[in-house]
Amino acid sequence: MAHPFLIGENMTGGYGAVDILHSCTLAVEKGEIAVIVGPNGAGKSTAMKAVFGMLKLRQGSVRLNGEDISRLSPQARVRKGMGFVPQTQNIFTSMTVEENLEMGAFIREDEGIQDTMAQIYDLFPILKEKRHQAAGELSGGQRQQVAVGRALMTRPQVLMLDEPTAGVSPIVMDELFDRIIEIARSGISILMVEQNARQALEIADKGYVLVQGANRYSDTGKALLADPEVRKSFLGG
């Protein structure tokens, strides 16, 4: 694995004068799921935002498919094939589900937008049913589906999810994770931050445990779940 598909390597930086990330490295292979876990305030979301270019790096680089994209704006990274689902305010609440998906495809000039939309409706059948309803009227789990669907409309190669299961019930969480596995199987790399560490690591090909903006443990999801140290400190025994 000399060249992971997407890698943020030795990232150091923060929003202001104080660094939040300290030589943090995150990588994901094609079609795999990488999960970032860790205690509150560990810089999980910040690390992912750094990969997406929403944060200025003082050191380190981000490479997508071998190309250095460290200097690109988030918008430019979307055009390069990265999709990002923010944790909050990730849908257009006053617009219908279908309009949300259309806006997701705003940068696309080709004719295949309707096909992509049909694929997303296959993935999330409930969205097809509610496609003419305002997205803000949907339940929490359905809103997350809209948010993920919107990001998928650009047909990204990498999908980055910031706590996609925050505030949804356990049943809805399992359902969302199943869909995320399905997305990964279609060849899209997934990089996500999760509060529900145990469940997330179960579906992860690769897991990163961050503490205070630095890598503490990096291994396969299974190995992290089996590691007694990780279990004791981060998974509640």
Add this chain to the structure above:
Amino acid sequence: MDLLNALVAFANFVLVPGLTYGSQLALGALGVTLIFAVLRFSNFAHGDTMAFGTVMAILFTWLLQSWGISAGPLPTALLALPLAIATTALMVLGTDRVVYRFYRRQKARPIILMIASVGVMFVMNGVVRMILGTREVKFDDGARFLLAPADFRATTGLAEPLAIRTTQAVSVVVAVLCVAALFWFLNRTRTGKSMRAFSDNEDLALLSGINPDRVVMVTWIIAGALATIAGTLYGLDKNYRVFVYFGMLLPIFASAIVGGLGSPIGAILGGFVIAFSEILVTNAWRKILSYLVPESWLGEGLWQALSTDYKVAVSFVILIIVLLVKPNGIMGGK
């Protein structure tokens, strides 16, 4: 027959003027609400943008008239509108380039943009006065009445006349067409949807690749067009005077706020709420009442709650009540 006469008098003095004035206010409030939704500040220069647009419409009307062009029974100003809209759009885009863009780049707070718009208001007011002065300009031509009072009386045999002036009918019809076109644009076109997306969630819109400069430009053009149309319709109906347009700012803002700032449907509803409130409160009800109750019950008074000189107070009171009771307005704006 007395009830019929009362209804006709009501239509003549309340319903027709209310629909006309409401249409004009609705168009004005739509411009304010669009600017608020997309650029996120209250544009105090909107009244004077209306004045500027109207002045342009007047100048182009005179030009067309000097060439001997007219619209038959309709006001020539309708033909001048496209030219006036184009000029006003250029003017507001220029203002944005010179004033607002600077503050947008600084990510200035809405209150700063609002204060800047007060400055723009004074400048534009001065510019408009340099062009046509402060005098009253009457520029409606064509047929005076769609429904002349004498004709109505002759046909129905009622004592009470009903008049519908051409400018009143034009106001309502043009407003309906504009609103239909605007909603079609916002709900059916890609650019319109991107405007709504930008207004709904700016960060996500940027993430989706929506170009903010383009959204801002389109918004200014539409707001300029709406201001020109609203101002011209009002001027055709009640003549043009620059200070009257300056004073329109209050009822227009009241309309937009009553309906819910940022909500286009709210702006239209608010326009009619304000227009009818003003007219209901300042109308002299004696004539209508005289058909319903014996003359002797009415005494000497006009049965007018407030003199028309104080009609602005109505907007003001409604504005205060709405801000106290339901600050987000009817449609729950921002």
